[in-house]
Amino acid sequence: MSMAIEIKQVSKSYAGRRVLDRFSAALPAHETTVIMGPSGCGKTTLLRLLMGLERPDAGQIDGLPDKISAVFQEERLCRPFSALANVRLVTGKSVSRQIIAHHLAEIGLSGSILQPVRTLSGGQQRRVSIVRAMLADSDLILLDEPFKGLDADTKNSVLTYVKSKAEGKTLLVVTHDAAEATALAPVDSWIRMPAIPAD
Amino acid sequence: MTAYGKLPPWTKLLSVLLALLVWQLAAWLVQSHLLLVSPWTALVRLVILSGQGSFWLAVFHSLGRILLGFALALVTGICLAVFSARWPLMDVLLWPYMAAIKATPVASFIILCLIWLDSRSLSVFISFLMVLPIIYTSVLQGIRSTDVQLLEMAQVFRVNRWRRLCYIYLPQLRPFLVSSCTVATGLAWKAGIAAEVIGIPAGTIGERLYQAKIYLDTGDLFAWTIVVVGLSIVVDKAIVHGLDRLFACMESR
Numbered sequence A: 001m002s003m004a005i006e007i008k009q010v011s012k013s014y015a016g017r018r019v020l021d022r023f024s025a026a027l028p029a030h031e032t033t034v035i036m037g038p039s040g041c042g043k044t045t046l047l048r049l050l051m052g053l054e055r056p057d058a059g060q061i062d063g064l065p066d067k068i069s070a071v072f073q074e075e076r077l078c079r080p081f082s083a084l085a086n087v088r089l090v091t092g093k094s095v096s097r098q099i100i101a102h103h104l105a106e107i108g109l110s111g112s113i114l115q116p117v118r119t120l121s122g123g124q125q126r127r128v129s130i131v132r133a134m135l136a137d138s139d140l141i142l143l144d145e146p147f148k149g150l151d152a153d154t155k156n157s158v159l160t161y162v163k164s165k166a167e168g169k170t171l172l173v174v175t176h177d178a179a180e181a182t183a184l185a186p187v188d189s190w191i192r193m194p195a196i197p198a199d
Numbered sequence B: 001m002t003a004y005g006k007l008p009p010w011t012k013l014l015s016v017l018l019a020l021l022v023w024q025l026a027a028w029l030v031q032s033h034l035l036l037v038s039p040w041t042a043l044v045r046l047v048i049l050s051g052q053g054s055f056w057l058a059v060f061h062s063l064g065r066i067l068l069g070f071a072l073a074l075v076t077g078i079c080l081a082v083f084s085a086r087w088p089l090m091d092v093l094l095w096p097y098m099a100a101i102k103a104t105p106v107a108s109f110i111i112l113c114l115i116w117l118d119s120r121s122l123s124v125f126i127s128f129l130m131v132l133p134i135i136y137t138s139v140l141q142g143i144r145s146t147d148v149q150l151l152e153m154a155q156v157f158r159v160n161r162w163r164r165l166c167y168i169y170l171p172q173l174r175p176f177l178v179s180s181c182t183v184a185t186g187l188a189w190k191a192g193i194a195a196e197v198i199g200i201p202a203g204t205i206g207e208r209l210y211q212a213k214i215y216l217d218t219g220d221l222f223a224w225t226i227v228v229v230g231l232s233i234v235v236d237k238a239i240v241h242g243l244d245r246l247f248a249c250m251e252s253r
Helices: A043-051 A083-094 A097-106 A122-135 A152-165 A178-184 B010-030 B039-050 B053-086 B088-103 B106-116 B119-144 B148-156 B161-199 B205-214 B218-251
Strands: A003-014 A017-028 A032-036 A058-062 A068-071 A140-144 A170-174 A190-192
Touching: A003 A043, A017 A043, A017 A058, A017 A170, A032 A178, A043 A068, A043 A140, A043 A170, A068 A122, A068 B148, A083 A097, A083 A122, A083 B161, A097 A122, A097 A152, A122 A140, A122 A152, A152 A178, A170 A178, B010 B039, B039 B053, B039 B218, B053 B088, B053 B119, B053 B161, B053 B205, B053 B218, B088 B119, B106 B119, B106 B161, B119 B161, B148 B161, B161 B205, B161 B218, B205 B218
Parallel strands: A032 A170, A032 A190, A068 A140, A140 A170
Antiparallel strands: A003 A017, A003 A058
16 A cells, blocks of 8 residues: 555644644555544644645645645635536646536536536535546545535435545545445544544 | 515616706706706707717717726726735835825816826826726725635636636626726716816817807707716716626636
């Protein structure tokens, strides 16, 4: 098993409040890793550090690739534009319209491809953001509670979609749901983040 | 009234008719063509004037100059706002100029600029000067209120600058740009025509207004004022419609 990314003794605080305390982990390349932990234990902060949106106060992260794609906690879509255009924003012309349309159809968005994203439901917007992350040219895919707000049936089809598209890619998924974690990766690929004790 | 509390469009037409009625009543009470002509008299003068070639030449000269000033201010204002958003020091350096332009009476600028510029360029420059701070301030505010979460998304996905502009910045700037253009067109017309009335360049609306004042021709004064108000409304609607079409076209890709 080759190690793609090594998180070494990383700490991060916001306004004096510690959210990550000397956290270490290794993410194997071309495999799915699931991060679990109680609310406020620093899961999203860890993803922001991996995305390069924050710098750690201490410690370091080695082996981070240049090309990263992500599903954020929020959809972060360009609301006046269509689902197709939102995916094209990150893929450029390297992925054809037909392929994007095929991916969107695969998770039940065939009828909403050209609709402005602002007219889609929360669950539909979530799925657009998932397709965007899976189709972008990346060496590391970070998913922050990607199935939040999806009903049971949709969640199953999206889980199947994510698993099939992530094959052979380095994927890191943050979730609270043990069933989702089980569906995505074997238990020995789970990282359980400890709760940060109050200062 | 609609569900959103907006009145239907025909109520605007009704308000115009009501205003004309008030004007007619006032003219009837004043009973002096020198002080206040009736809407009918003004309309008759307008019809007579519009039959003359010089009327259309004056309209096109003034329209061209004021639009040129507006367009230059739009481009300059957007460029300066982009630079100021990128380098905040630039906003600080520009602040005294923008504050002075906003606060100084337009007549002061016109008289001062008349010393430096020829009367034909005056309305271009004055329109430019009056529109610039409105566009600059509004666009800068729009850029600064751009959704940080979308910018982070673009950073993570390494979205290039051109796409960031088209997908993130421009859609967020849309309401700022539309509202500032609406305010600025009215101001450009007011200031531009004022510059023409003081500078009196030949063959312009300002010159015709000045002549109407000299010869106490209140009918012509009102007719030309109607022309200015009409042009200002048409230009405003055209710009807003053009911007709406541009954004709609961009978003439908």
